[in-house]
Structures are given as C-alpha cells and as structure tokens.
Amino acid sequence: MEAWFALLVGIFFTVAVYLMLSKFIIRVLLGVAVLGNAVNLLIFTGGRLTREVPPIIPEGAESLAAPAANALPQALILTAIVISFSFFAFLLVLSWRAYSDLATDNTDEMRVAEPADEPLPPLGY
Amino acid sequence: MAATISPPVDLSAALVAAPPTLAEWLVILPVAWCLAIGALLVMLRRPIGLHPAIAIAGLAGLVLIDGLLLKEIAENGPLTMVMGRWLPPFGIAFTADLTGALFAFAAALVALVAGVFSLADINDSGRRYGFYPLLMLLMAGVSGAFLTGDIFNLYVWFEVLLISSFGLLVLGSEPEQIDGTVKYGFLNLIATTLFLIATGYLYAVFGTLNMADIATKAEALRDRAPLMTLTGLFMLAFAMKAAAFPVNFWLPASYHTPRVAVSALFAGLLTKVGIYALVRVMVMHFPVEREELSFILAVAGALTMIVGVLGALAQTDFRRILGYLIVSGIGSMLAGIAVGGPGGIGGAIFYALHSMLVMTGLYFASGIAMRLGASSSIAALAGLYRRHVGFAALTLMLCFAVSGLPPFSGFWPKVMLVKAALDIGAWWLAAALLLAGFLTTIVTGRLFLLAFWREAPPADGEAVSLSPAAFGPLAVLAGLTLLIGLYPEPLLAIIQDAAAGLAEPSAYVNSVFPEGGPQ
Numbered sequence: 030m031e032a033w034f035a036l037l038v039g040i041f042f043t044v045a046v047y048l049m050l051s052k053f054i055i056r057v058l059l060g061v062a063v064l065g066n067a068v069n070l071l072i073f074t075g076g077r078l079t080r081e082v083p084p085i086i087p088e089g090a091e092s093l094a095a096p097a098a099n100a101l102p103q104a105l106i107l108t109a110i111v112i113s114f115s116f117f118a119f120l121l122v123l124s125w126r127a128y129s130d131l132a133t134d135n136t137d138e139m140r141v142a143e144p145a146d147e148p149l150p151p152l153g154y
Numbered sequence: 155m156a157a158t159i160s161p162p163v164d165l166s167a168a169l170v171a172a173p174p175t176l177a178e179w180l181v182i183l184p185v186a187w188c189l190a191i192g193a194l195l196v197m198l199r200r201p202i203g204l205h206p207a208i209a210i211a212g213l214a215g216l217v218l219i220d221g222l223l224l225k226e227i228a229e230n231g232p233l234t235m236v237m238g239r240w241l242p243p244f245g246i247a248f249t250a251d252l253t254g255a256l257f258a259f260a261a262a263l264v265a266l267v268a269g270v271f272s273l274a275d276i277n278d279s280g281r282r283y284g285f286y287p288l289l290m291l292l293m294a295g296v297s298g299a300f301l302t303g304d305i306f307n308l309y310v311w312f313e314v315l316l317i318s319s320f321g322l323l324v325l326g327s328e329p330e331q332i333d334g335t336v337k338y339g340f341l342n343l344i345a346t347t348l349f350l351i352a353t354g355y356l357y358a359v360f361g362t363l364n365m366a367d368i369a370t371k372a373e374a375l376r377d378r379a380p381l382m383t384l385t386g387l388f389m390l391a392f393a394m395k396a397a398a399f400p401v402n403f404w405l406p407a408s409y410h411t412p413r414v415a416v417s418a419l420f421a422g423l424l425t426k427v428g429i430y431a432l433v434r435v436m437v438m439h440f441p442v443e444r445e446e447l448s449f450i451l452a453v454a455g456a457l458t459m460i461v462g463v464l465g466a467l468a469q470t471d472f473r474r475i476l477g478y479l480i481v482s483g484i485g486s487m488l489a490g491i492a493v494g495g496p497g498g499i500g501g502a503i504f505y506a507l508h509s510m511l512v513m514t515g516l517y518f519a520s521g522i523a524m525r526l527g528a529s530s531s532i533a534a535l536a537g538l539y540r541r542h543v544g545f546a547a548l549t550l551m552l553c554f555a556v557s558g559l560p561p562f563s564g565f566w567p568k569v570m571l572v573k574a575a576l577d578i579g580a581w582w583l584a585a586a587l588l589l590a591g592f593l594t595t596i597v598t599g600r601l602f603l604l605a606f607w608r609e610a611p612p613a614d615g616e617a618v619s620l621s622p623a624a625f626g627p628l629a630v631l632a633g634l635t636l637l638i639g640l641y642p643e644p645l646l647a648i649i650q651d652a653a654a655g656l657a658e659p660s661a662y663v664n665s666v667f668p669e670g671g672p673q
Contacts (some may be wrong), residue, residue, distance in 0.1 A: 049344070057340055061347075068350050076357030102357070105306055109350060111312045116343055119320060123339060127332045141333040142411050143474075149532050150470040154603055 054124045054134045061120065065113030069106045076102025083103040107128030170239045178235045180223040181248045184216060184258060184297035191215075192290035197233050202281040206273055209286040213266040216617065220259040227255045228420035228648060232655070233666040234303060234421060238548055239353060242303075242666050243364035249303030251662050253503060257430050258300040260507050264422035264514050265293050266631055267495035272415040272621035273519055280413060283325050289419070292318035299427050305353055305665060306363045308431065312346050312395070319424060322416045323408065334408035341404035345394035349431075358386065368439050376442065384442035388433025388435045396428030396490055399458040402481045409480070409597055410473035410530075414521030417473060421480055422514035428507050429487050436491060437499055437656045440601065442666055444494060451490035452583050458485030459590035466597045470531050472520040475601060476513065482511045489583055490571050493534060496577035497574030500653040502645070505567035508638070511556045515631035519549040523605060541618050545625065545655070546606045548632040555599035555635045559592040563638035 033090060045067055046131040048060030076099045128134045165171070191212035198204055227250055236245035238573055250258070276285045295315025319342075323335045353526030357363055359379045360371055375381065390401070397405040405425070416454050436444040444451075464648065490502025520530070522545055527535040539546040555562035561571065568591060575584040578663060585670045638645055655661060 054336065054340075061340065061343060064347055065346070070348055070352060071351060072354040072357065075354050105354075105357070107307075108310065112310070113347075116313070116317065118318065120339055121333060122342070123320075123324070123332070127336050130329050130332055132325075136336075139333050139336065142330045142337075143407055147204070147470060148533065149468070151604060152598070154608065 030078050031074060034070065034078065038067055038070045038074060041070060051134050054127065054136060057136075058117070058120055058124055061114075062117050065109070065117070067111055069113075072102050072105050072109070076105075168241060168244075169242060170236060170245075174235055177226050177230070178233055180219065180226060181233050181235045181250045181301055182261070183219050184223070184301065185248075185294050185607060187216060187219060188294035188297060192287050192294060194285075195287040195290060200242070200555065202278060205286040206269075207283050208364075209289060210266070210269045210273075212264065212290060213269045213293070216262040216297070216508065217259070217266050220255065220262045220297075222310040223250060224252075224255040224259045225351075225602055227252055231661045234665045235299070241672055242417070243362045243367040246307050247303035247364055247366070247666055248301050249299045249366065249666055250270075251655050251659075251663060252648060253430070253433065254300045255658055256503070256507065256648060256652055258297050260510050261296050261300065261423050261426075262293070263511050265289070265296075265419065267518075268415050268422070269420065269515065271521075274621050275413055275415040275521060275624075276452040277545055278326055278510060284321065285325060285413075285416075287323040288318045288325075289306060292322065292419070292423070298481045299622050300430060303365045304363050305356065305365055305435075305602050309350055309353055311433075312349065314426070315424070315427065316342055316346060319420065322647075323412050325413060325416065329410075330411045334411035338404050338408035340362065341460040341543065342395070345391055345401075348387065348391035348394065352384060352391055355384055355387065356618070364666065365434070365439065366659070366663040370663055371423075372439055381440060382446060385436065385440040387448060388440075389432065389447060392428045392432040392435065393454065393488070394428075396432060396484050396487075397481050398426045398484055399461045399481070400454075400463070402458065402484075406474060406477040409477040410471060414517060414524070415580075416620050418477075418514045418517035418521070420477065421517050422510040425480060425484055426510055429484065429502070429506050431492075432488075433476055433491060433499065433656065437494070438556035438659050438662070441494075441657070444491070448492045448494060450489055452580060455488030456583055456586035458482065458488060459586055460485070460593075463593040463597060464588050469595065471524060472530050472532060472535070472601070472605070473517065475597060476516050476520060479594065479597065480509070480513050480518070482594060483513070483556070485590065486568070486571060486587060489587060490567075491577065493571070493574045493578055493583070495578075496512065496650060496653050496657070497570050497575060497577065499569050500613040500649045501570035501648075503652060504570060504649050507565040507645075507649075508555070508567055508635070511634055511638075513551055515552045515628055515635070516549075516556060517626045518624070518631070519545070519552060522620065522628065523649050525550075525624075526618065527605070532604045534651060535605035536608040537606075539606045540610065541616070542620055543617075545628070548628050549604060549606065551632045552634060553602055555632075555639070557598055559595065561628055561636065563635045563642075566642045603637055 043059045045064035048056050079096055080100045084099045084100050086093055161350040195634055222612050232248055232251040234249045236242050236247045238245055292315050295311050298311035320339055324331050394401040459482050462478050466475045466478035487502045487505050490498045524530045527542050529535055555564045558564040597655045
C-alpha cells in the first residue's frame with residue numbers, strides 16, 4: 030500500500046516540478062497547487078496508512094490497540110491545506126492583477142522591476 | 155445519555171500540573187501581544203489617524219516584553235510553556251533559549267525604529283491599505299518563529315510572516331511592486347513548501363515534532379534513518395528563505411520595489427529568520443550531519459558572498475545595491491554555520507544581529523537620499539553631503555559598518571569568522587570573507603563618493619532639515635552600530651552563551667522535559 034502511495038506522491042511531484050518550470054505564470058500557479066497536494070499526500074503516507082481503525086481507546090483499556098489510524102498527520106495536513114489554499118487564492122489574484130497591469134503572463138517579459146536595458150553604474154568620478 | 159462517573163484519573167500523566175509562572179507567560183506574550191494589537195488595528199479600520207500611535211506604542215511594548223524575556227533567560231536559562239498544558243511532546247511547546255530571545259529582541263528593536271520611520275514614509279493611502287495591522291501580524295510571525303519549540307509550528311509562523319509580507323510588499327499596487335511580488339511570492343512559497351516536505355519526512359522518521367525531543371532522539375536514529383537527506387532538505391529550504399546563492403534570485407528582484415519602511419523591515423527581519431532556522435536545525439538537531447555537509451555549506455557561503463557583492467558592484471539603483479549587499483552578508487553567516495564551533499556559530503549569530511541593524515539603517519538612508527535627491531540612481535544623485543551633513547555622516551558610519559571596518563559592529567563578527575575559518579584550516583573561506591569585505595568597501599565607497607561627495611549643480615545644493623521621524627531612526631541604528639563596535643563585550647558574552655546552548659542543548663531539553671526525557 031505504502032509503495033503505491035509513494036509512487037503516486039512521486040507522480041504528483043513530477044507534475045508539479047514540470048509545471049513550475051514553465052515561463053507562464055498560470056502554469057506555475059497550477060504547479061504550486063499540485064505541489065501543495067503532493068506534500069499533503071506525503072505527510073499522510075509518512076504517518077502510517079490504515080483502513081477503518083479509528084483511534085479510540087476501547088472501554089477498560091489504557092492505550093490504543095496497535096494498528097489504529099494516526100490522527101496527527103491529519104491535523105498537520107488540515108493546517109497545510111488551509112495555508113496552501115489561502116496562498117493559492119492570494120497568488121491567483123496577484124497573477125491576474127499582474128496579467129492585467131503588466132500586459133503579459135510570460136515571466137521572461139516581466140522586467141518592470143529589473144529593466145533589461147538599465148545603464149551600468151558610472152565608471153568614473 | 156446517562157452520564158457515567160469516570161474513575162479518578164491522575165491528570166499529571168497527561169497535563170502540566172502546576173499553573174504557569176509569570177515568567178513562563180513571557181514566552182508566549184510577544185506573539186499574543188502582536189496578534190492582539192494587530193486585531194485592534196483591523197477593528198479600527200476607519201480612524202486611520204490612530205494607527206501609527208497604537209502601532210508604535212505596541213512595538214515599544216514588544217521591545218519591553220522581549221527585553222524582559224531576554225533578561226529572564228540570561229539569568230535563569232531557557233523557558234518553556236506548552237499550549238493547553240498538555241505535556242510535551244504532545245502539547246505544542248514554546249521554548250525560548252538565548253539564541254531565540256536575542257533574535258526576537260533585535261527584531262522587535264528593528265520593527266520599532268521602522269515603525270517610527272514609517273511616520274515619514276507611509277502616507278494615508280498606505281495606512282488605508284493596512285500597513286500597520288500587517289506590520290503587527292508580521293511581527294507576530296517573526297516572534298513566533300524565534301520562540302517556538304515545535305518544528306511544524308515553526309512552519310506555521312513562517313507562513314504567517316510570509317502572508318503579511320505579501321501584503322506589505324504590494325502596498326500601493328504599482329506595476330513594479332506587482333512584478334516584484336510575483337517573483338517574491340512564488341519563490342518564497344516554494345521555499346516554505348520545501349520546508350514542509352522536510353518536516354513531513356522528519357515526522358515520518360522521528361514520530362515527533364518537538365524540537366527538544368528531536369535533539370534527544372537523533373543520536374539513536376543516526377545509523378538507520380536517512381538523516382543526511384533530511385538535513386540536506388532542511389538546508390535547501392532555509393537557504394532559499396535566507397537568499398543564499400544559487401537560490402537567492404527572489405531577493406534582488408523584489409526588495410527595491412515596496413515603500414522604504416517596508417524594504418528596511420524586510421532587510422532586517424526576513425532573511426535572518428531563515429538563518430535562525432538554519433542554525434536551530436543544523437546546529438542543535440543535526441550536528442553530525444552539519445559536520446558532513448559543512449563543505450557544501452562553506453562553498454555556498456563563499457559563492458553567496460562573492461556573487462552578492464559583484465551584483466552590488468553592477469547596480470546603479472541605491473536600493474538594488476543594498477539588496478545585493480544583504481545577499482553578500484548572508485554568505486558570511488553561512489560560512490560561520492559551515493565552520494561551526496563557538497567561533498563559527500557565535501560569529502554567524504553576531505553577524506546576523508549586526509546585519510539586522512545595519513541593513514535596516516542603510517535602507518532608511520536610501521529612502522532619505524531618494525527624497526532629498528528626487529532619484530534613486532547613484533548616477534543622478536549628487537551633493538547630498540551639502541544638503542544635510544548629519545545625514546551624510548550617519549550614512550558613512552553605516553557604510554563602514556557593512557564593510558566590516560572598525561570601529562563599527564561589522565568588524566567583530568568578521569574577525570570571529572575569519573579566525574574560526576583559519577583555525578580549521580579553511581584558508582580559502584577566510585580569503586573569501588576578506589575579499590567580500592574589500593569589495594563591499596569599494597561598493598559603499600563608490601556609493602558615498604557619487605551620491606554624497608560629488609558636486610551637485612548649485613541650484614540643488616541648499617541645506618535642508620530632516621523631520622525627526624526620518625532622521626531619528628537612522629541616528630539610533632548608527633549609534634547602536636558604533637556602540638557595539640566600541641564596546642562589544644556584553645553582547646559577545648551573551649552570544650557565546652547562546653552558541654554554547656545550541657551546541658550542548660541539555661538546558662533546552664531540560665526546560666521542555668523537566669523529569670528527564672520524554673516517556
């Protein structure tokens with residue numbers, strides 16, 4: 030089971046890296062979204078995979094039976110989902126704004142802050 | 155449903171029995187205080203005239219709280235408070251040791267002077283867009299990152315400060331700022347995601363996220379877990395946050411675009427959070443792996459220093475020069491972490507604190523120069539010396555400090571780092587440190603020569619006076635730089651204790667697990 034999940038996580042990372050290597054912002058944005066989900070799956074897999082064994086201590090016992098689900102990775106993923114969702118929303122608006130203000134979504138042509146034809150600093154005094 | 159009376163349970167097995175002492179509240183207070191003031195400012199959305207006074211009073215309070223925390227820790231050792239009183243490692247712990255408290259105090263000081271400078275820099279539209287609430291939330295994130303004792307919690311604080319910094323960076327929505335924020339935003343989000351990947355693996359290997367717990371368990375796991383890969387991942391993530399070569403490109407692309415007060419704040423705080431996290435993880439958690447990776451780190455540090463300062467040499471814009479000088483300074487800190495030992499780690503911490511003060515001061519100077527000369531290009535600026543002699547003198551002091559010349563604060567960490575590098579036989583690293591210092595002197599010398607000393611046309615040469623809100627913060631930072639340069643002993647003693655506490659974290663672990671180790 031873990032091996033299949035590891036493979037799936039690997040595919041997610043491959044897709045994310047491929048998309049993030051693009052020059053176009055919208056593809057990079059999609060890449061970032063996939064990357065966030067790749068990490069969530071990674072944490073989920075890292076925290077032990079089980080089916081249908083809730084982490085509830087039965088009556089009379091003092092501790093959990095061995096193969097119960099691990100609740101902590103789910104808490105971590107929940108936090109990470111909220112954070113990556115809000116960042117995705119912010120970056121989506123930012124990308125749209127950049128597209129409408131700078132009239133391009135190609136990062137090679139986004140040279141407003143770092144102009145390509147800036148003169149060299151004075152070489153003499 | 156009928157309520158069953160549960161048998162008496164010994165709660166001390168799960169909860170901290172004693173209520174937290176007043177001193178322990180100090181650990182969480184910086185974060186809570188900043189969040190509360192930030193929330194108050196958000197509620198007072200309409201009367202924007204009140205914002206500066208509340209925010210500056212809040213930041214002064216933060217300096218006071220962090221000062222008390224530092225004093226308490228210097229006297230009585232690290233402090234821990236766990237959320238919800240759950241025993242660590244189950245409860246999220248906030249643990250402050252000397253390193254964290256020292257960084258938090260310096261950050262609060264920088265934020266306070268930047269808050270005062272913002273009176274002269276942030277106009278009504280900036281206030282309406284929420285400069286002051288975002289500033290307080292940024293400080294909550296920064297303080298939380300310095301004081302937390304839980305590695306996932308560190309990730310959360312990274313994101314808090316990142317989202318606040320996005321807001322501050324686009325304040326004004328000019329095309330330049332949007333362009334800068336796109337690059338800053340994407341690359342920083344990828345860096346924090348790398349950090350999250352490393353944290354996920356760390357949890358899978360260790361089964362814990364508590365920093366003290368990790369430090370104690372690393373020894374036993376070393377033979378059978380891929381700790382080297384893990385440390386390498388953390389190193390890449392934090393180096394990207396700290397803007398080390400070759401993952402530094404987001405910094406010079408964005409730091410010259412926002413308002414000057416925002417640039418100054420970022421220069422003082424954000425990259426240093428990355429350095430702090432690198433020191434925390436590599437020195438305290440994975441010292442053996444740090445030793446193994448030290449050559450890579452040293453090469454990256456040397457390249458960062460040289461590439462940074464060469465970038466600064468090629469720039470015309472005052473603020474872009476400063477952006478590259480930040481990168482160059484990060485290289486010196488990486489070199490210190492790579493060398494290790496009390497001299498290397500202490501030197502890196504000292505250099506980080508010095509850089510916080512000096513780079514913030516230089517950005518203030520760039521803002522004042524832009525206002526006086528109506529340009530940000532050193533090809534166009536001229537004759538600033540005649541316009542305001544005091545301003546020129548303070549800027550010259552900061553230029554000396556950033557170049558590592560005595561008698562200013564940059565001299566001592568540089569001496570420590572060069573000596574530490576020579577002690578382990580890394581002569582090439584010492585040579586890179588000295589070469590970077592020499593090239594920085596050329597960069598700042600040319601800056602001063604062109605913008606300040608060069609004769610301006612007579613019409614531009616009249617002397618002007620500066621508002622205290624612009625001049626005061628610059629004077630405070632230059633004065634602190636001089637003070638540390640002339641009398642470094644007290645600070646040096648604290649830094650040496652801090653470095654010793656990182657190398658031998660038993661006091662840190664004892665503060666989290668008073669009964670000797672987790673069960």
